[in-house]
Amino acid sequence: MNQKLHSKAVLALLASIIIVSGCSNSDNNDNAGNSGNTGTATENASPEASGSVDAENASPLGKYETPISLTVGRDVGANDKFPEGDSVASNVWTRIYKEELGIDVKVAWSALTGEQYDQKMKLNIASGDLPDLMAVTTQQLAQLVENDQIADLTDVFNKYSSELNKKVYQDDGGIALKSATFNGKLMALPQQGSALDTSNVLWIRQDWLDKLGLQPPQTMEDVKKIAEAFTKQDPDGNGKADTFGLGITKTMWNGSPSLEGFFNGYHSYPTIWVKDATGNLGYGAVQPQSKQALADLQAMYQAGWIDVEFGVKDANQVNQDINANKIGMYYGKMYSPFTFMDTASKNPDIQWQSYPLPSVDSTPASTQQDFPVQYYYVVKKGYANPEALIKIFNLQLEVSYGSNADLIKRIQDQLYSHADDQQITSTQVVSAPIVKGGLPTQNLNQYLNINKAIADKDESVLSNEVEKTNYKYVLDYEQTKNPSSYGTWAVVGPKGPFKVLNDYLNNKQFVLTEFVGAATPTMVTKKSTLDKLVLEEFTKIITGAKSADEFDKFVQNWNKLGGEQITKEVNEANASR
Amino acid sequence: MIRLSMGRRVFVVANYAFLSILAILCIFPVVHELAISFSSADAISAGKVNFWPIGFTTSAYEFTLQKDEFIHATGISLLRVLLGCSLNMLLTLLIAFPLSKESVLKFRTGYVWYFVFTMLFSGGMIPGYLIVKNLGLIDSIWALVLPGAVPIFNVVLMLNFFRGLPKELEEAAFMDGAGYLTSLFRIYAPLSLPVLATTGLFTIVTHWNTWFDGLIFMNSMQHYPLSTYLQTVVVNMNLGSMSLEQLQQFQVVNQQNAKAAQVFLSIVPIMAIYPFLQKYLVQGMVIGGVKE
Numbered sequence: 001m002n003q004k005l006h007s008k009a010v011l012a013l014l015a016s017i018i019i020v021s022g023c024s025n026s027d028n029n030d031n032a033g034n035s036g037n038t039g040t041a042t043e044n045a046s047p048e049a050s051g052s053v054d055a056e057n058a059s060p061l062g063k064y065e066t067p068i069s070l071t072v073g074r075d076v077g078a079n080d081k082f083p084e085g086d087s088v089a090s091n092v093w094t095r096i097y098k099e100e101l102g103i104d105v106k107v108a109w110s111a112l113t114g115e116q117y118d119q120k121m122k123l124n125i126a127s128g129d130l131p132d133l134m135a136v137t138t139q140q141l142a143q144l145v146e147n148d149q150i151a152d153l154t155d156v157f158n159k160y161s162s163e164l165n166k167k168v169y170q171d172d173g174g175i176a177l178k179s180a181t182f183n184g185k186l187m188a189l190p191q192q193g194s195a196l197d198t199s200n201v202l203w204i205r206q207d208w209l210d211k212l213g214l215q216p217p218q219t220m221e222d223v224k225k226i227a228e229a230f231t232k233q234d235p236d237g238n239g240k241a242d243t244f245g246l247g248i249t250k251t252m253w254n255g256s257p258s259l260e261g262f263f264n265g266y267h268s269y270p271t272i273w274v275k276d277a278t279g280n281l282g283y284g285a286v287q288p289q290s291k292q293a294l295a296d297l298q299a300m301y302q303a304g305w306i307d308v309e310f311g312v313k314d315a316n317q318v319n320q321d322i323n324a325n326k327i328g329m330y331y332g333k334m335y336s337p338f339t340f341m342d343t344a345s346k347n348p349d350i351q352w353q354s355y356p357l358p359s360v361d362s363t364p365a366s367t368q369q370d371f372p373v374q375y376y377y378v379v380k381k382g383y384a385n386p387e388a389l390i391k392i393f394n395l396q397l398e399v400s401y402g403s404n405a406d407l408i409k410r411i412q413d414q415l416y417s418h419a420d421d422q423q424i425t426s427t428q429v430v431s432a433p434i435v436k437g438g439l440p441t442q443n444l445n446q447y448l449n450i451n452k453a454i455a456d457k458d459e460s461v462l463s464n465e466v467e468k469t470n471y472k473y474v475l476d477y478e479q480t481k482n483p484s485s486y487g488t489w490a491v492v493g494p495k496g497p498f499k500v501l502n503d504y505l506n507n508k509q510f511v512l513t514e515f516v517g518a519a520t521p522t523m524v525t526k527k528s529t530l531d532k533l534v535l536e537e538f539t540k541i542i543t544g545a546k547s548a549d550e551f552d553k554f555v556q557n558w559n560k561l562g563g564e565q566i567t568k569e570v571n572e573a574n575a576s577r
Numbered sequence: 578m579i580r581l582s583m584g585r586r587v588f589v590v591a592n593y594a595f596l597s598i599l600a601i602l603c604i605f606p607v608v609h610e611l612a613i614s615f616s617s618a619d620a621i622s623a624g625k626v627n628f629w630p631i632g633f634t635t636s637a638y639e640f641t642l643q644k645d646e647f648i649h650a651t652g653i654s655l656l657r658v659l660l661g662c663s664l665n666m667l668l669t670l671l672i673a674f675p676l677s678k679e680s681v682l683k684f685r686t687g688y689v690w691y692f693v694f695t696m697l698f699s700g701g702m703i704p705g706y707l708i709v710k711n712l713g714l715i716d717s718i719w720a721l722v723l724p725g726a727v728p729i730f731n732v733v734l735m736l737n738f739f740r741g742l743p744k745e746l747e748e749a750a751f752m753d754g755a756g757y758l759t760s761l762f763r764i765y766a767p768l769s770l771p772v773l774a775t776t777g778l779f780t781i782v783t784h785w786n787t788w789f790d791g792l793i794f795m796n797s798m799q800h801y802p803l804s805t806y807l808q809t810v811v812v813n814m815n816l817g818s819m820s821l822e823q824l825q826q827f828q829v830v831n832q833q834n835a836k837a838a839q840v841f842l843s844i845v846p847i848m849a850i851y852p853f854l855q856k857y858l859v860q861g862m863v864i865g866g867v868k869e
Contacts, residue, residue: 076798078809088798109796112809116792123793126703129710320624342622 060162060394061407064102068385072434073124073134074110075117075375080432092414093433100395100411103388105434125149132383133434135191135375138179142518145182150378154186156387164397165390168192172440176373179516189389192437193372195512196444200261200367201500203336205328206353208235216353220265220296220360223329227305230328245305247318247330248297252535255315256339257322259297260368261331264511266293266360269368270534272513273570281514281571283563284368285534286555292360294541295548302544311539315339325350331357334443334497337490345486352490354497356504366509371516377435393435400438400464412465444505447498450474454494520569526562533558607844614638614837621833637838647839649799650806653718654785655846657802661722661784662777669731669776674761676732677739689736696729702793709794720794721784721802728783731776738772738864739765775861778854785847803843811836 074088082091089107097103108131111120118137124130125140128149136144144150169177169192176190202217204226209216212233217223227245229235235243247257253271263270268289276282284290300306307313307321321327323343337344337352344350359365377393379386398404399411439445445463450471452461462468470492476482477489492498504510519527537554540546559567581589608628613621617632625631641647675682676689699705705724714720742765750760766773791805801809 107797110798111792112798116809119792123703123706127707127710317624320622323619323623324625325623340622342619346619 058159060160060165061101061391061398063100064385067098067102067104068388069104069106070133070383070385070388071106071108071131073117073121073131074107074434075113075135076110077113077432082432091432096395096411096414097392097434100407101388101391103392130380132380133377133389134380135377136188137375138373138518139524141180141188141376141378144378145187149381150187151381151383151386152185152187153189153379153386153389154184156390157186157189160387160390160394162394162397164401165394168397168437168439172372175371175512175516179371179373180376188376188378189393189435190373190437191375191377191435192440193374194440194443195369195372196440196501196505196510197334198370198372199334199501199504199510200258200264200331200357201334201354201497202261202357203330203332203352203354205230205235206351207349208328209353211235211237216355217358219358223265223358224296224300224305226329227300228303231303231305235328236325242326244307244321244327245329246300247322247327248306248310249315249318250311250313250539251315252538254370256332256336257315257318257330258333259331261357262297263290263293264367265357265365266290266296267363267365268293269511272368272370272511273515274511275514280567281574282567283558285538286558286563291548291551294538294551297542298544298548301542306542308543311543334491334501336497338487341483341487341490344490345483348481353495354500356500356509364507364509366511367504368511369513371513372440373516389435392433393437396433396435397438400442400466443492444498444502446470447492447496448502450492451494454478515570515574517573520566520573522562522565522569526566530558530561530563530566533561607841610837611841614834614841616834618834634834637834638842640835641838641842646799646806647803647842650801650803651843653800654803656718657721658781658784660718661725662780664722664726665728665731665780666773666777668727669735670761670766672727673732673735673739674757674765677736679740692727692729692732696733706793715794716796716800721787721790724790725783725787728776728780731779734776734861735769735772738769738861741864742768771857771861771864773861774854774857778851778858781850782847807839807843810839 076088080088082088086092088110094105097105109120109124111117117135118140121134121136121140124134125136125143130149141150169190172192172195175195176192177186180186180188180190202223204216208230209226212229212235214226214229215222217226223246229245230243231245232241234241246262248259248262249255249257252259260270263284266289268287269284270290272284273281274284274287276287297306301308307318307327310318313321318327318330319339322330322340325343334354336354340350340352344352357365357367377389379389395411399408399415402408446467449461449463449467453459453471454474459468459471462471470488473485473488474493477485477493490496533554537546537550537557541548541550541554605628609626612626612628612630614637615630615633615635616626617634620626620631672692676685676692679685682688700708709715709720709724714723746764746768747760750764755763786804788802788804788808791800791802792808795801795805798806798809
């Protein structure tokens with residue numbers, strides 16, 4: 001090859017690098033916004049935006065005389081199943097929307113809930129190709145608001161939402177709606193979840209506890225004693241020292257098993273934003289209370305009460321150890337029975353019991369609760385009937401908790417018409433509405449009602465179909481120990497974790513994050529690095545690679561690497577809301 | 578018989594030992610997955626299953642083979658491999674052949690650079706998506722086939738292979754009145770079996786395994802090819818974000834053995850064709866990879 005060609009090639013390479021770096025920019029907000037904006041601008045100008053506003057009925061469940069069309073980006077649950085002939089695009093819910101509300105739902109695209117849906121949504125935002133109604137993440141919501149691509153829902157929410165709909169967003173103290181409000185405007189309908197359900201509890205093998213003659217833990221000292229006994233006194237009676245006192249995972253947070261509950265016992269709330277000693281917001285993990293928790297974990301690790309391999313085991317692997325009778329105590333969530341039911345359901349000797357978090361001192365421990373909203377429903381700017389979103393959600397809530405017997409019967413007849421189908425259980429069809437979410441206390445109420453029904457032998461307290469179904473499961477396990485009813489029994493049954501959760505609620509033993517809403521600019525760039533730092537440093541301290549006194553140095557490091565800036569931004573954002 | 582020196586013998590033993598360990602490391606995950614697919618759920622969740630099924634059951638396979646989605650997705654993947662592979666091979670041949678003619682094709686090096694450039698740099702995901710969308714290919718099998726229709730790496734392999742073939746063969750063909758097309762399909766292609774098998778295997782494996790384009794170009798999940806469908810099956814569910822109803826279904830769906838069965842079934846076709854093409858693989862790679 002000659003010299004000339006070489007220099008040409010180099011030039012071409014240079015040019016391409018410039019082009020490529022230009023292209024990779026399209027991932028970031030500004031460029032994506034531009035392309036998105038041109039997209040909406042043309043949509044706005046199109047004649048179909050005129051719709052049938054005059055024909056609609058203004059009541060929360062009013063039907064459109066002339067059916068309106070609504071395109072949606074649809075997230076599909078991993079478990080959604082449809083009876084023969086139905087599909088994501090046409091199923092019992094789409095028919096109900098059309099018959100009851102006059103809304104003709106068209107699925108623009110669908111993807112599996114989670115990463116795949118988010119990826120698809122990201123692509124749609126970047127290419128400006130938005131459906132009328134879609135579910136977006138916190139981050140995407142902020143981006144869409146900034147790009148002015150979605151409709152202001154303040155007025156339609158106030159005008160159209162039913163009493164139930166309002167209740168869903170009032171029962172959490174308005175925190176979900178607050179997170180969807182930008183400059184006083186409600187820009188999205190949060191997919192309401194339950195903060196209470198994210199509470200931490202302490203799961204203990206009751207059969208081991210009884211066998212070794214131990215009492216349920218009241219303090220962290222008791223936890224340590226139990227951990228020691230579970231490690232050293234051969235609780236499973238197999239003659240081998242193959243058990244551990246406390247199950248923890250390499251990812252530490254989020255899930256079950258996880259360590260938040262342990263830290264909560266020291267009044268440290270590692271993954272949420274709390275008020276610090278000065279009254280400002282601070283990140284839980286770097287607060288001084290974490291230090292003692294880490295020091296104690298280190299001592300437990302060095303005493304051999306924690307699996308030396310925890311640093312390479314994720315929740316799945318630790319759950320395997322739990323199922324293999326190697327771990328008898330861990331901090332987790334109310335849904336834990338679903339992770340150990342494969343063995344516990346078949347062997348009634350294995351008895352797991354949930355306990356409230358023990359505390360390190362005389363102040364009772366409060367559980368941290370995570371902000372439960374992960375998705376927000378938004379309407380594309382320029383869509384003629386943004387109230388359709390509110391109405392769809394109204395209808396759904398009416399079916400779940402409402403009192404309009406006629407309407408409920410009409411819809412439930414359709415919903416449960418496949419209940420006899422072996423492949424499809426009724427709950428699976430129910431889980432397929434477009435707008436999901438419910439009362440924050442729905443699972444707690446279910447527990448309360450089911451147990452009241454059992455205690456009083458009176459089924460009339462069961463307020464909806466789901467409660468009736470689960471009541472049957474709970475009774476079934478109580479009476480026959482049928483393994484397939486175990487999961488439901490262990491969660492909402494008489495001995496289930498909701499008793500603990502109910503006490504948390506009544507005794508106000510919970511701490512919610514003080515910061516909700518979109519990630520601040522520095523969070524976007526630095527948060528993952530900082531999360532990794534926390535995980536690495538905490539692991540090092542627990543395994544004894546670093547002394548607990550290094551915690552202060554870690555906090556300095558955390559601040560230096562962007563934590564200080566994030567804290568500042570969080571405090572500013574919180575003040576301006 | 579040649580006697581091996583001591584050093585040589587040590588080397589041979591060490592070499593075989595090392596390669597055997599490497600091979601075992603590659604095989605064990607597959608065997609593990611196979612064992613899981615034949616094991617019962619409680620044995621799996623207690624982590625008891627290693628390389629032999631515990632609580633032997635074939636229910637996972639019965640479940641999988643009755644699953645419409647699985648069968649349908651397999652059909653789409655097979656069609657994709659068929660279309661994609663034929664198109665790839667045809668275009669690779671048609672491009673590599675002229676590019677191998679140094680003396681005949683003007684600006685040959687320019688063309689080569691033009692192709693190699695696209696191997697190193699791509700427009701990115703969003704421009705790619707926009708092109709496919711504006712061409713109206715969304716939800717169509719062509720969206721999976723056309724964007725990667727010219728595998729440049731294969732072109733380079735084949736082009737180098739062609740250059741290694743004796744020119745005299747073609748000259749003789751020309752003497753007998755053959756044109757370039759005849760020369761390509763009657764002389765070059767039959768002589769290039771090793772490189773055809775190699776590139777063919779590459780394209781088959783690529784088309785069979787690629788899942789991301791299925792996700793972004795298919796708006797409807799029923800159009801997913803097998804790899805994309807599997808991604809939706811094996812993805813780890815975040816229990817924390819589930820409602821109680823979803824959790825109840827989790828006890829039905831969390832069938833590790835069913836996941837393993839689907840994963841295992843999906844690698845069967847590739848494992849089935851590999852032995853037949855494998856003998857050409859080394860030859861094709863070596864000759865095609867050398868530039869004289």
